[in-house]
Amino acid sequence: MTSTAQAPQQGAKAAPPEHLGHVVFITAAAAMGGFLFGYDSSVINGANGGIQARFELSSGATGTVAACALLGSAVGAALAGRIADRIGRIRVMQIAAVLFAVSAVGSGLPFAAWDLAAWRVLGGIAIGMASVIGPAYIAEVAPPAYRGRLASFQQAAIVIGIAVSQLVNWAILNMADGEERGEIAGIEAWQWMLGVMVVPAVIYGLLSFAIPESPRFLISVGRVDDAKKVLADVEGDINLDARVAEIDEAMRSDHKSTFRDLLGGRFGLLPIVWIGIGLSVFQQLVGINVIDPSSSFFYSFETSIINIIGTVIAMIFVDRIGRKPLALIGSIGMGVSLALAAWSFSYQNGNDPLPTAQGVVALIAANAFVLFFALSWGVVVWVMLGEVFPNKIRAAALGVAASAQWIANWAITITFPDLAEWNLSLTYVMYAVFAFLSIPFILKFLPETKGKTLEEMG
Numbered sequence: 402m403t404s405t406a407q408a409p410q411q412g413a414k415a416a417p418p419e420h421l422g423h424v425v426f427i428t429a430a431a432a433m434g435g436f437l438f439g440y441d442s443s444v445i446n447g448a449n450g451g452i453q454a455r456f457e458l459s460s461g462a463t464g465t466v467a468a469c470a471l472l473g474s475a476v477g478a479a480l481a482g483r484i485a486d487r488i489g490r491i492r493v494m495q496i497a498a499v500l501f502a503v504s505a506v507g508s509g510l511p512f513a514a515w516d517l518a519a520w521r522v523l524g525g526i527a528i529g530m531a532s533v534i535g536p537a538y539i540a541e542v543a544p545p546a547y548r549g550r551l552a553s554f555q556q557a558a559i560v561i562g563i564a565v566s567q568l569v570n571w572a573i574l575n576m577a578d579g580e581e582r583g584e585i586a587g588i589e590a591w592q593w594m595l596g597v598m599v600v601p602a603v604i605y606g607l608l609s610f611a612i613p614e615s616p617r618f619l620i621s622v623g624r625v626d627d628a629k630k631v632l633a634d635v636e637g638d639i640n641l642d643a644r645v646a647e648i649d650e651a652m653r654s655d656h657k658s659t660f661r662d663l664l665g666g667r668f669g670l671l672p673i674v675w676i677g678i679g680l681s682v683f684q685q686l687v688g689i690n691v692i693d694p695s696s697s698f699f700y701s702f703e704t705s706i707i708n709i710i711g712t713v714i715a716m717i718f719v720d721r722i723g724r725k726p727l728a729l730i731g732s733i734g735m736g737v738s739l740a741l742a743a744w745s746f747s748y749q750n751g752n753d754p755l756p757t758a759q760g761v762v763a764l765i766a767a768n769a770f771v772l773f774f775a776l777s778w779g780v781v782v783w784v785m786l787g788e789v790f791p792n793k794i795r796a797a798a799l800g801v802a803a804s805a806q807w808i809a810n811w812a813i814t815i816t817f818p819d820l821a822e823w824n825l826s827l828t829y830v831m832y833a834v835f836a837f838l839s840i841p842f843i844l845k846f847l848p849e850t851k852g853k854t855l856e857e858m859g
Contacts, residue, residue, distance in 0.1 A: 402620070404796065406569050413752045413802075415417040421547070422542065422633065422725065423545070423634055424542065424547070424551065424635050425551070426612075427612045427613070427635070428539050428543065428551045428554045429554060429558075430609070430611060430612045431494065431534075431535050431538045431554075431612065432535055432539070432554040432555050432557070432558040433541050433558065433601070433604065433605040433608055434494060434498075434530075434531030434532075434534065434558075434605060435499055435500050435532075435535050435554070435555040435556065435557075435558030435559045435600060435664025435776065436537045436559070436561060436562040436565075436605075437497075437527070437528070437531060437562060437598070437601055437605055438528045438531050438532055438558075438562060439468065439558065439559035439560060439561050439562025439563040439566070440530065440559065440562035440563070440565060440566045440598055440601060441501070441504075441524050441527075441528055441562075441566075442470070442563070442690075442714070443566040443567065444566040444569070444570060444594055444597075444598060445467045445470070445521075445595070446570075446573075446701075447567070447570030447574065447581075447591070447594050448468075448574075448581065448592075448594045448595055448846060449463055449464075449467055449593035450581045450591070451581030451582050451589055451590060451591025451594075452466060452467075452514075452517065452591060453788070454581070454582055455582065455589065455591070456513065456514040456517075458514055458698050460818070461818075462514065463803060463836065464556065464814075464815060464818060465518070466512050466514055466517055466518045466521060466814070467814075468522070468811055468814045468815050469521050469522050469525070470522060470524055470525035470528065471525060471737075471807050471808075471810050471811035471814060472502060472522065472528040472558040472807070472808075473521070473522035473523065473524065473525025473528070473529065473805040473813055474526070474528045475525075475529060475530035475803075475804040475807040475808050475809075475811070476525075476526055476804075477497075477525065477526035477527060477528060477530040477531075477532075477533075478529035478530070478532055478533050478643035478800055478803035478804045478806075478807055479529070479800045479803075479804045480526075480529075480530070480800070480805075481497075481529065481530040481532075481533035481534050482495055482533055482537070482795075482796035482797060482799050482800040483796055483797070483800070484496075484530075485533075485534055485537070485616075485618075485796070486796050489608060489614050489615075489618050489622075490534055490537070490538045490541070490614060490615050490618060491613075491614050492641065493530055493534045493610065494531070494534055494538075494605070494606075494609040495609045495610075496530065496603075497527045497530040497531045497608055498527075498602055498603070498605040498606030498609060499602075499606065500523055500524065500526055500530070501524060501527045501531075501598065501599075501601075501602035501605065502599050502603060502606070503520075503523065504520050504524030504527060504598075504661040505523070505524070505525045505595060505596055505597070505598035505599040505602055506596060506599055506770075507519075507520035507523070508520040508521060508524065508595040508596065508598075509588070509592045509593065509595045509596025509597075509599075510588075510592065511592075514584060516710065519549060524598075525807075526620045528683075529803065529804070529807060531802060532803050532806075532807075533799055533803050533810065534644025535553055535555045535558075535795075536555050536783050536784070536786055536787035536799075537787055537795075537799060538615055539551055539552050539554065539555065539787065540552060540633050540788060541615040541616070541617055541618075542613075542615055542616070544635070546720070547614040547720065548784075549586070549719035549720035549724070549851065550716050550717075550718070550720050552719075552780075552783060552784040552787055552788075553712065553715055553716040553719055553780045553783075553784060554716075555783045556712050556715070556775075556779045556780045556783050557709070557712045557713070557716065557780075558781075559705040560630050560705060560709050560712050560779070561709060561774065562601075562735065563705050564702065564705035564706065564708075564709060567701055567702050567705060569702075570704070571593065571598055571702075573585070573590050573593045573594055573597070573766070575588055576590070577589075577590035585671055595779055598629075598763070610633075610839075613630075613634070613848055614627070614631070615631075616628040616629075616631045616632050616648065618650055619631065619714050620645060620648050620649055625645055628645060628648075629645060632645070639765075654767040662792055663797055663798055663801060665746075670801075671794070671798075672846075673790060673791065673794075673798070674790075674794070674801060674802070675746035676789065676846050676847065676848075677740075677785075677786060677789060677790060677798055677799070677801070677802035677805075678801065678802050678805045679788065679842055679846065680781075680782050680785060680789075680802065681779070681782065681786070681802045681803065681805045681806030681809065682805055682806065682809045683835060683839040683842060684778050684779075684782045684809075685806060685807060685809035685810045685812075685813055686689060686772065686809060686813065686835040687735050687739070687770075687778070687832050687835050687836045687839075688739070688813060688817070688828075688829075688831070688832035688835075689770075689771075689774050689778075690810055690813060690814060691813055691817040692742075692767060692770060692771075692829075692832070692851065693730050700738050703768070704767075704768065704771050706740070707771050707772050707775070708771055708774075708775045708779070709775075710772065710775070711772045711774070711776040711779065712775045712776070712779060712780060714775075714776040715727060715775065715776045715779065715780035715781070716780065718776075719780060719781065719784060719851075720851065722780050723849050723851040724784060724785055724847070724848055724849060724850055724851060725732040725843055725849050727776065727777045727780070727781050728777050728778060728781045728839075728847065729776060729777075729840065729843055729844075730773070730776070730777055731773045731776060731777020731781070732777070732778070732836055732837070732839045732840045732843065733773075733840065734769065734770075734772075734773030734777070735770055735773045735774055735777075735833075735836040736833050736836035736837040736840075737769075738766045738769040738770035738773060738814035739766070739832050739833035739836055740829075740830070740833045741762055741763075741765075741766035741769075741771055742762075742763055742766040742767060742829045743758070743826045743827070743829035743830045743833060744759075744762070744826075745759040745762045745763035745766065746759075746763060746825045746826040746829060747826040749825065750824070762822070778839075782806075784850075785847075785850060786799055786802055787799070787805065788850040789848060789850060799823050806843070
């Protein structure tokens, strides 16, 4: 995906109100991939007990089956950009929707643990593709003045997907009398949990037929009239010939990116690529995908609601105060919250509950951590990955950065159980250190992309 929507012509309105509703619909439809991303990554938590009992797996093997989707995500993220440059953004969404649906059916009807793991990897590939194509497509159709808020739809969809998966798991578990292996219509509850994802997968696929291809891709394949129609729909009363000429000129100085284009600089890759990788890795090294104040449904769902609230806050402010200030606020808040959690768990004695005061602090700290992550890094990373790279390397760089994110996610996921068993307090200290280390990274390396056209980024 080599570029995105252009700035309005001088004196033209960025997105007249009568067109903004259409842009919001397009964005929401594209962000449905984010919903599936959140749903798939969360739904497995409710099924793990049933999987372990059904296939007589150890805790480590069960965790491997659950986490293997993350490796598939790294593959999907690496491939999505190049495929989208060849066949279009919408086709990639449709491929991802098919993979999501097939994975859901296969995961719901496995005959062995390795079979389930294979379906999880396939679903992971779909997640990786959706994690790249969603932000990139949204950035390509969104007017610059609204791009941050519209790009935030991706993270909003992710956290809503997590919350919905928890509600679905809870409902299915209740239908099975609280037993993960309890049967509903001859199929065990945990299988229903995984299989139900076919419904949003089909919706995602259908929505992909209702939204337009990005104007930049249409121009790249010679469909200029179609590109003009899309531009008119999303940007309103502008000089379409001038806009097409502007995009075409930018594309003539552009080329389809390859991984070779990323090479250069002191440490092998271009500095801006390392910045993208740093964004992705720091987002995961704070432990967001393993920290939960409780394993109960009530507290897990409460965390999801806090996540949604934080995401809404970010959507309101990302285009008002900018990406860097939000990221800094989040880093400071996460670091303090994790440090408080570490202090609380330093009082834990074996499997005994925490003392009352420390238990309250741990719960507040965990929820504060989720809130600060959601209103900052949860949104800012997805927004900036769609914006920060120059046109000529955007596809390849976005794929590398997203792959790094999934690999870091996998590393944190598989190491957390052993680290927590060794010393939970020091594990939180480690995550707090990464949160504080992200502060100098933001101040020294992170560019501000607020209000800039994508062409201004390179």
